[in-house]
Amino acid sequence: MPNLRRRGLIPVLLAAALLLAACASPRPAPPPPVVFVHGNGDSAALWLTTIWRFESNGWPRSRLHAIDLPLPTARSDDAVPQAGRSSTDDHARYLAASVDRVLARTGARQLVLVGNSRGGYAMRHYIQNLGGAAKVSHAVLGGVPNHGVWANPSFQPGSEFNGAGAFLRGLNAPKGPNGDEVTPGPRWLTLRSDHNDKYAQPDGVWIGARGTPTNVSYDGPALKGALNEVLPGRDHREVSFHPEAFARTFAFITGAPPRMSGIRPEERPTLDGVVSGIGAGGSNNEPLPGATVEVFAVNPDSGERRGATATYRRTVGSDGRWGPFSADSTQAYEFVISAPGYATSHVYRSPFARTSEYVHFRAERLIEADKTAASVVVLTRPRGYFGLPRDRISFDGQPPPGVSTGVAGVSSSRLRLTDSGRAVVGQFQSGVISERIVGRAWPAAENRLVVLELHD
Numbered sequence: 103m104p105n106l107r108r109r110g111l112i113p114v115l116l117a118a119a120l121l122l123a124a125c126a127s128p129r130p131a132p133p134p135p136v137v138f139v140h141g142n143g144d145s146a147a148l149w150l151t152t153i154w155r156f157e158s159n160g161w162p163r164s165r166l167h168a169i170d171l172p173l174p175t176a177r178s179d180d181a182v183p184q185a186g187r188s189s190t191d192d193h194a195r196y197l198a199a200s201v202d203r204v205l206a207r208t209g210a211r212q213l214v215l216v217g218n219s220r221g222g223y224a225m226r227h228y229i230q231n232l233g234g235a236a237k238v239s240h241a242v243l244g245g246v247p248n249h250g251v252w253a254n255p256s257f258q259p260g261s262e263f264n265g266a267g268a269f270l271r272g273l274n275a276p277k278g279p280n281g282d283e284v285t286p287g288p289r290w291l292t293l294r295s296d297h298n299d300k301y302a303q304p305d306g307v308w309i310g311a312r313g314t315p316t317n318v319s320y321d322g323p324a325l326k327g328a329l330n331e332v333l334p335g336r337d338h339r340e341v342s343f344h345p346e347a348f349a350r351t352f353a354f355i356t357g358a359p360p361r362m363s364g365i366r367p368e369e370r371p372t373l374d375g376v377v378s379g380i381g382a383g384g385s386n387n388e389p390l391p392g393a394t395v396e397v398f399a400v401n402p403d404s405g406e407r408r409g410a411t412a413t414y415r416r417t418v419g420s421d422g423r424w425g426p427f428s429a430d431s432t433q434a435y436e437f438v439i440s441a442p443g444y445a446t447s448h449v450y451r452s453p454f455a456r457t458s459e460y461v462h463f464r465a466e467r468l469i470e471a472d473k474t475a476a477s478v479v480v481l482t483r484p485r486g487y488f489g490l491p492r493d494r495i496s497f498d499g500q501p502p503p504g505v506s507t508g509v510a511g512v513s514s515s516r517l518r519l520t521d522s523g524r525a526v527v528g529q530f531q532s533g534v535i536s537e538r539i540v541g542r543a544w545p546a547a548e549n550r551l552v553v554l555e556l557h558d
Contacts, residue, residue: 133356134355136216137204137214138166138167138221139169142175142176143175144218144484145174145460146460146462151558152216152342153460154365154455155345159360163457170376171192171193171224172387173186173187174387175383176262177262180260182260184383186386187383191227194224194232195232197234198232215240216241222248223246226243226246227269229285239288240291241284241288241289241290242351243291243293244342244351245302245338245342247318248274248323249270250263250266250267250316251264251301251316252316252317253318254266280327283327284325290325292325292328292329293341293351294320294321294322294323294324295333296333296334298335298489298492298509299337299341300511304316304318333347337489348360370429372429373454373461374427375458375459375460375463376421377439377465378462379465387462392441394416394418395418395424395463396414396437396438397427399433399434400436400450402538405450405541413427424463431455431456434540436448436449436541439465444467445467445551446548446551447465449463450541451539466553468549468551475546476519476521476522476543477526477545478519479517480516480551481554482515482553482555483513483514484513485558488502489532495529497515497526498519498526499527503515503517522543522545523543527539528540528541528554537558541553
């Protein structure tokens with residue numbers, strides 16, 4: 103009988119051993135941290151939907167980080183200090199410090215850098231000159247004018263955007279046995295348009311020099327030694343922020359396409375961000391203490407508030423943060439931003455699908471031409487430009503003012519109305535992307551500005 107008992111124990115012990123062995127097997131490594139780097143004059147807010155797409159494909163939110171360069175606009179001459187603006191060294195050093203913080207927080211040895219436009223300059227500078235090659239596994243450059251927006255030694259020779267200037271000549275100098283333009287170590291991907299990028303044009307129309315050759319071609323963003331991919335018809339921002347750009351980026355990093363390029367909604371997203379303003383060098387990302395943010399739930403068909411009192415209200419402190427606000431992913435909102443010396447901005451947004459700490463606002467001022475209007479309403483598309491006839495756009499029932507046909511190069515349209523107190527509708531469609539926002543025309547005489555901001 104004892105022998106039978108022992109023999110009966112054998113399968114049990116074997117099953118237990120197998121279970122312990124399974125528990126002891128190593129867990130899959132987490133995906134690498136990703137740091138997103140915005141472009142000239144922009145902010146981390148532009149990466150909002152890209153981060154949502156990574157999250158929707160299983161990337162942990164804690165491993166997705168977008169930086170906010172405090173002074174995001176480039177100097178006119180990189181070597182000459184300019185109030186409220188940053189140099190290439192300022193930009194790269196800020197990125198280097200951000201990378202070190204993310205690596206320390208996550209415990210990772212390397213991370214991925216993804217940049218748009220000027221952000222790619224900081225990435226290349228950091229990797230080539232500030233020790234970043236050992237800390238970066240993959241670098242994705244979307245719409246980066248790697249050979250300049252122009253290449254002319256006699257036109258703004260000190261600008262970082264001049265392909266004939268010292269900065270870009272240094273970055274593009276041949277490296278390694280094949281004469282590559284990219285720094286060895288990381289894997290490199292460039293994403294560019296075929297001919298619809300305003301900053302990769304042979305004619306100087308977008309730099310105020312129509313009819314003058316830029317000496318830059320449509321393939322100016324491509325780099326020898328990188329994987330160079332084209333997104334036909336996409337504009338300067340879409341090559342970073344469009345779902346197609348996300349899909350290419352995800353596949354490059356992981357070796358497999360994403361399960362989805364859409365966004366999986368959360369029921370109760372939490373929203374937060376920074377309120378910034380306007381400094382000596384133009385719009386910036388520095389906190390604007392004392393600004394107040396109010397949030398109102400609105401009817402998406404009329405823009406009218408659902409209730410007389412704000413759902414949420416906060417006066418921001420020294421860090422500039424206005425949240426956290428617990429939102430409803432099925433509810434459209436009006437955000438009211440007010441600060442001394444600025445107009446009161448009424449920003450209408452579609453429902454937020456997921457949590458984000460990058461819901462940033464910049465306080466604005468009415469310009470002189472606005473002050474005779476009954477109401478001023480702006481339709482803006484931060485993650486892409488308006489392109490005609492590529493896109494279908496209606497702004498208060500008419501074509502959007504200031505948007506011309508041809509190369510997509512304008513991200514906002516401004517209406518100066520002769521009346522106020524009514525609904526204003528902005529509609530945008532481009533391929534599978536479609537969005538409709540309704541706001542109210544608040545009176546400009548009360549120093550108020552209305553913004554209809556598209557997610558897409």
